[in-house]
Amino acid sequence: MAGSSFVYVTYIRSPREKVWEALTKPEYQKIYWFGGYQESTWKAGAEWKMFMPEHGLTDSGEILESDPPNRIVIKWRNEFRPNLKEEGYARCVMELAQEADLTKLTITHTIDKENSQFIQAVSGGWPRILSSLQSYLETGRAHGDTRAPAEAKK
Amino acid sequence: MNSFVYVTYIQATPQKVWDAITKPDVTRQFWMHTNDSDWKAGSDWRHTRLDGDTVDVQGKVLESDPPKRLIISWFAPHKAANPELHSRVQFDISEHKPGIARLEVSHTDLQPDVLNGVSIGWPQVLSNMKSLLETGKAASMW
Numbered sequence: 001m002a003g004s005s006f007v008y009v010t011y012i013r014s015p016r017e018k019v020w021e022a023l024t025k026p027e028y029q030k031i032y033w034f035g036g037y038q039e040s041t042w043k044a045g046a047e048w049k050m051f052m053p054e055h056g057l058t059d060s061g062e063i064l065e066s067d068p069p070n071r072i073v074i075k076w077r078n079e080f081r082p083n084l085k086e087e088g089y090a091r092c093v094m095e096l097a098q099e100a101d102l103t104k105l106t107i108t109h110t111i112d113k114e115n116s117q118f119i120q121a122v123s124g125g126w127p128r129i130l131s132s133l134q135s136y137l138e139t140g141r142a143h144g145d146t147r148a149p150a151e152a153k154k
Numbered sequence: 155m156n157s158f159v160y161v162t163y164i165q166a167t168p169q170k171v172w173d174a175i176t177k178p179d180v181t182r183q184f185w186m187h188t189n190d191s192d193w194k195a196g197s198d199w200r201h202t203r204l205d206g207d208t209v210d211v212q213g214k215v216l217e218s219d220p221p222k223r224l225i226i227s228w229f230a231p232h233k234a235a236n237p238e239l240h241s242r243v244q245f246d247i248s249e250h251k252p253g254i255a256r257l258e259v260s261h262t263d264l265q266p267d268v269l270n271g272v273s274i275g276w277p278q279v280l281s282n283m284k285s286l287l288e289t290g291k292a293a294s295m296w
Binding site for chain 2: 009
């Protein structure tokens with residue numbers, strides 16, 4: 001298959017609606033996403049923007065599909081690292097499935113470019129973000145900033 | 155050859171993560187199996203169902219450096235005589251920051267049919283390990 005992709009699956013002991021809320025509401029995002037948050041109405045066709053405290057706008061795009069609390073598809077481009085921005089738009093699919101008392105959350109991030117630096121960057125980020133999300137929803141305690149110092153500065 | 159890599163961060167010490175992989179009393183709570191070995195390089199290891207009899211996976215301990223690194227070979231018992239069908243699992247555990255361990259599981263040399271299974275299995279097992287270590291409770295659905 002042409003292009004690059006990253007897939008991550010995690011199982012969270014929390015109802016799907018709670019996971020959806022944590023993924024889409026800034027007050028929750030700030031807790032587990034290193035202080036960052038996203039702005040969108042989360043309706044198909046809506047703008048989507050991500051902000052980090054140390055950078056301002058970091059990523060932007062559009063909601064391509066939205067089916068709460070099951071599925072979101074985001075057209076996603078990095079805005080603050082020129083080498084990533086020039087790779088253009090990626091596609092991020094978030095799928096939530098209830099399995100007994102667990103939510104199976106699958107993130108599939110793809111771009112139509114071989115050896116994508118953008119996909120390499122998100123491959124490091126998603127495990128940190130989603131581990132922190134799982135901790136927050138299960139214990140009330142997120143991980144704080146787990147980025148390496150150099151990454152936080154970039 | 156195929157590979158599968160999964161990284162997770164756990165609010166625990168590296169020793170607790172090591173114990174979760176290697177100590178039957180912990181492993182049985184989130185993996186529905188025990189991993190049985192003395193975890194010394196060259197020893198055998200077995201992935202045994204909770205009935206205590208049925209071995210689903212086995213292999214050798216290739217490298218052991220508690221609590222930082224464990225490398226094992228991994229194959230179903232009926233593939234024991236076919237080394238070309240054996241896969242390899244490497245666990246790397248580090249303290250990512252105080253109170254948070256980083257665990258990377260790298261499963262390599264995978265035949266396509268085994269890749270499918272472990273791609274489903276590792277996220278279930280490792281999410282459940284994280285739940286157990288952080289909350290004291292794991293799901294029992296697998």
